[in-house]
Each structure stands twice: as C-alpha cells, then as structure tokens.
Amino acid sequence: MIPMVDLKTQYHQLKDEIDAGLLAALENTAFVMGPNVQAFEKEAAEYLGVKHAIGVANGTEALHLALLAAGIGQGDEVITSAFTFIATAEAIRYVGAKPVFVDIDPRTFNITPATVEAAITPQTKAIMPVHLFGQPVDIAGIQAVAHKHGLKIVEDCAQSFGASVDGKQTGGFGLASGFSFFPSKNLGAYGDGGLVTTNDDDVAAKVKVLRNHGSEVRYYHDVIGYNSRLDELQAVILRVKLKRxxxxxxxxxxxxxxxxxxxxxxxxxxxxxxxxxxxxxxxxxxxxxxxxxxxxxxxxxxxxxxxxxxxxxxxxxxxxxxxxxxxxxxxxxxxxxxxxxxxxxxxxxxxxxxxxxxxxxxxx
The missing domain is CATH 3.90.1150.10 (Aspartate Aminotransferase, domain 1)
Structure with missing residues (x-):
C-alpha cells in the first residue's frame, strides 16, 4: 500500500527531537502563547523573509484574520479562485464580503492577471490569489493589476510553505497572507495550526489583538476578537520540522x-x-x-x-x-x-x- 502522505515514517525519523521538545513543554506548563509559539513565530518570519509571523489556530482563521486586519468587510468583493478548498471562500464570507470567482490558467491551475482584471467592479477591494498545490501564482502580474486598481492582496499560502518566486517566499508579496499547518501540509503540525504573515506593522498589531479575544492587555478588550491562538505543543512540532x-x-x-x-x-x-x-x-x-x-x-x-x-x-x-x-x-x-x-x-x-x-x- 502507498498512502497519499506518510506521517508515521516522518514522525519516526523526528521522534527523538519531537518527543524531547514535547516533554520539555509539558514540564514548563506554559501551554497558551508559551515560549515555543514565540520562538516559532520568530523562526518562521526569518525563513519566510517577512517582518511579522503570527501563529493562529488554523489556516482558515489565518485567512479570516488577515482579511479583517486588512480592512475587508461587509459589501466588499474579493476576487479569488473557484478551484481551491472551500476555506478560501469561507474566510471571505466570514468578514461579510463576497467571493468573486474567476477562471484559472489551464497549466498552473491558478488565477491569472487577465481573469482578475476582467472581474473588477467598484465593489472590489481585494484579490486573494491561491498558490494552489504549491505552485506560485503569477504574482508580479497580480501585483500590477492590484496597483493599477488600488486593490489589496491577501495571499492564500495554505499549500505553498517554502514556494518562492524569484527567490522570494510566498507569503511576503501581499498586504497579508495565511498559511495552514494541517498535518498533511508541507510544513504540517499534528493537529490544526495556522500563521498570518505581513510586513505591515498595523496589520500585525490587529491580528495579534483579534486572535486573542480582542485584547492587547489582559482583561481589557478593545474589539470583539476570537479565540484563535496557535497551540504551544503544535509549535514544538513545527519548530522541529521548520528546520528541515x-x-x-x-x-x-x-x-x-x-x-x-x-x-x-x-x-x-x-x-x-x-x-x-x-x-x-x-x-x-x-x-x-x-x-x-x-x-x-x-x-x-x-x-x-x-x-x-x-x-x-x-x-x-x-x-x-x-x-x-x-x-x-x-x-x-x-x-x-x-x-x-x-x-x-x-x-x-x-x-x-x-x-x-x-x-x-x-x-x-
């Protein structure tokens, strides 16, 4: 039998390091927003070449919070692909916006600058390109369209951790981006996990507040937020895998x-x-x-x-x-x-x- 992905073989190759890290985290007992989450965020930002990497609960929430922090909301339109997992469009719907689906390139399976530009209306506020199956989109073309029409880009990088364009990692081209650490992903946790990346200080600050019940200072809440934090034990596993x-x-x-x-x-x-x-x-x-x-x-x-x-x-x-x-x-x-x-x-x-x-x- 040949599986789609062999998580057991990989675990046994990494078992000693993962198990030691998990036991250390259990002894430390800092289970929520602990030192491994902070360390992983720093290490991921360095690897991806971005200013900010913020751990969240899963890839869907990464896209959701990225859109919120980018200011996308009720009545807005976001152009994206119909050939993707539903989480892409769910996140758009979560913020009250409308997903506008456009056609794809027959070879890359990604949306194109031409299909995006043809779908722009006065309500269009953002483009959410999906780097599907790990294949980067024509990001230079998408950026040109976005710049021409004053649109924001929020990248869906759920399947593209480590993919790059001209030496630059996906996740660093848009205003914000969302990654997934579902177990089968290229960088996979042993449960759910996600990451928002951005080079914008304001977007990063908003995501950090939104992921933690709308709170910047404990028990003081400025906005309605969410319980969407990356788990400490998943961060241990992700740190081991990120090195490889x-x-x-x-x-x-x-x-x-x-x-x-x-x-x-x-x-x-x-x-x-x-x-x-x-x-x-x-x-x-x-x-x-x-x-x-x-x-x-x-x-x-x-x-x-x-x-x-x-x-x-x-x-x-x-x-x-x-x-x-x-x-x-x-x-x-x-x-x-x-x-x-x-x-x-x-x-x-x-x-x-x-x-x-x-x-x-x-x-x-």
Missing part, C-alpha cells in the same frame, strides 16, 4: 520530477514556469481517462484523490452568488485532475510502482 522544510520540499520536488519524467506523453503532468519554485503539496495530473487511472490505483492499494471534484462556483452554498457563472477552464480541470501520492519520504521504487499501474491502466 527545505529538505522536505526538495524530496517532494525530486519525486514530482521523476513522476513527470516517467509519465511524459501518457498524461498532462504539472507545469513549472521556471519563475516560481513549485513545492508540490500535491502532484496533480490531467487525463481524459482519469476515472480508469483512479480505479486501477485503488485496486492496487495506491492512494489517489481528486482535488477538487466540484469547483466552488458550483457548490450549493454559493449558488446565490454564482447564478450564470461559467468558468470553463476550471470546470474542465476539475473533470480531469487526479493527485498522486507525494511526500518527502516517497521512495523512487514507490514512484515507479505508481507509474507502472498508470501505464497498465492506459495500455501503454
């Missing part, structure tokens, strides 16, 4: 490139534009025979998944916002996409086994 994130991402890229080499001519393999560094949170191919490949892999006890079978503009919850909305590229990609196992510890022989099953399914 470059190694982890290189392992993902190595397996992805082998997949692409072996699958060339059989399916449409993931695209790399040479500007951004893709960190392969998912390895996602396209094929008209997606269902046959999926069935063959499942029969061989090899995990695979369709991310995402129903784009957000076709979801019931957004029906009222999306009447008559047609996103042909998004819909075509959703009908043909399939994600294969990808994780840092994936062995070459496992990649070859997966490809062998796909070749057989396609009669190649």
């Amino acid at each position: 994130i470059a190694q982890f991402n290189e392992g993902r890229r190595r397996s992805a490139h082998l997949y692409s080499e072996l699958l060339a001519g059989l399916v449409e393999t993931p695209y790399e534009d040479g500007i951004g560094v893709h960190v392969y949170h998912q390895y996602t191919l396209l094929s008209d025979r997606r269902d046959a490949i999926q069935a063959a892999l499942q029969n061989a006890q090899i995990a695979c998944a369709v991310y995402y079978p129903v784009p957000l503009h076709q979801q019931k919850v957004f029906a009222a916002d999306c009447q008559g909305v047609s996103l042909p590229v998004t819909e075509a990609v959703a009908a043909r996409c399939l994600s294969l196992p990808i994780f840092p510890e994936l062995a070459e022989e496992q990649v070859r086994e997966v490809v062998g099953v796909i070749r057989s399914a396609l009669g190649a």
Whole structure:
C-alpha cells in the first residue's frame, strides 16, 4: 500500500527531537502563547523573509484574520479562485464580503492577471490569489493589476510553505497572507495550526489583538476578537520540522520530477514556469481517462484523490452568488485532475510502482 502522505515514517525519523521538545513543554506548563509559539513565530518570519509571523489556530482563521486586519468587510468583493478548498471562500464570507470567482490558467491551475482584471467592479477591494498545490501564482502580474486598481492582496499560502518566486517566499508579496499547518501540509503540525504573515506593522498589531479575544492587555478588550491562538505543543512540532522544510520540499520536488519524467506523453503532468519554485503539496495530473487511472490505483492499494471534484462556483452554498457563472477552464480541470501520492519520504521504487499501474491502466 502507498498512502497519499506518510506521517508515521516522518514522525519516526523526528521522534527523538519531537518527543524531547514535547516533554520539555509539558514540564514548563506554559501551554497558551508559551515560549515555543514565540520562538516559532520568530523562526518562521526569518525563513519566510517577512517582518511579522503570527501563529493562529488554523489556516482558515489565518485567512479570516488577515482579511479583517486588512480592512475587508461587509459589501466588499474579493476576487479569488473557484478551484481551491472551500476555506478560501469561507474566510471571505466570514468578514461579510463576497467571493468573486474567476477562471484559472489551464497549466498552473491558478488565477491569472487577465481573469482578475476582467472581474473588477467598484465593489472590489481585494484579490486573494491561491498558490494552489504549491505552485506560485503569477504574482508580479497580480501585483500590477492590484496597483493599477488600488486593490489589496491577501495571499492564500495554505499549500505553498517554502514556494518562492524569484527567490522570494510566498507569503511576503501581499498586504497579508495565511498559511495552514494541517498535518498533511508541507510544513504540517499534528493537529490544526495556522500563521498570518505581513510586513505591515498595523496589520500585525490587529491580528495579534483579534486572535486573542480582542485584547492587547489582559482583561481589557478593545474589539470583539476570537479565540484563535496557535497551540504551544503544535509549535514544538513545527519548530522541529521548520528546520528541515527545505529538505522536505526538495524530496517532494525530486519525486514530482521523476513522476513527470516517467509519465511524459501518457498524461498532462504539472507545469513549472521556471519563475516560481513549485513545492508540490500535491502532484496533480490531467487525463481524459482519469476515472480508469483512479480505479486501477485503488485496486492496487495506491492512494489517489481528486482535488477538487466540484469547483466552488458550483457548490450549493454559493449558488446565490454564482447564478450564470461559467468558468470553463476550471470546470474542465476539475473533470480531469487526479493527485498522486507525494511526500518527502516517497521512495523512487514507490514512484515507479505508481507509474507502472498508470501505464497498465492506459495500455501503454
């Protein structure tokens, strides 16, 4: 059996350091906003090349609080992708704004400057580009559109920790950004966790207040806030893993490139534009025979998944916002996409086994 991600193998490789860190935190008993959270925030900010990194409860809350701190609210429109996890659009809805879904590039699966610009209205206040599957968006193009129209950028970096564009990490291009540490992510906790990054002092100050019940000084509350703090024990785990994130991402890229080499001519393999560094949170191919490949892999006890079978503009919850909305590229990609196992510890022989099953399914 080959899983989508092998968390147990990674844990056993890191077990001594993680266990020692957890035991030390338990002895210290500073369980909320303790020293490991503070240390992780500092270390993450240094790695990502940003001024502020603020730990929060999860990736959805990271986007939610980033939008609030950026001043996005009731009646505003935020342009984003329909080909993403629902948390992207949920966060927009949480602040009272409307998600405006635009089509994607057929190779990168990300929104484009052209699709964004065509959707701008007087109500548009922000763009939320998603660095989907670890592939950075055309951020220079998005920034140009934002600057031209006076819009804010809030990056969704839930799947792109360690991805970069021209040497600069995702999470440092917008006014604010949100990361997720869901266990399967490139940098994953052993539970929920998230991070807001920003180079803006005012945004950082607002997020810190919002995550902690609207309080800057204990028992004094200036605004209605939230209970959205990164857990101390998760911070211990994240600190151990952060030291190895470059190694982890290189392992993902190595397996992805082998997949692409072996699958060339059989399916449409993931695209790399040479500007951004893709960190392969998912390895996602396209094929008209997606269902046959999926069935063959499942029969061989090899995990695979369709991310995402129903784009957000076709979801019931957004029906009222999306009447008559047609996103042909998004819909075509959703009908043909399939994600294969990808994780840092994936062995070459496992990649070859997966490809062998796909070749057989396609009669190649």
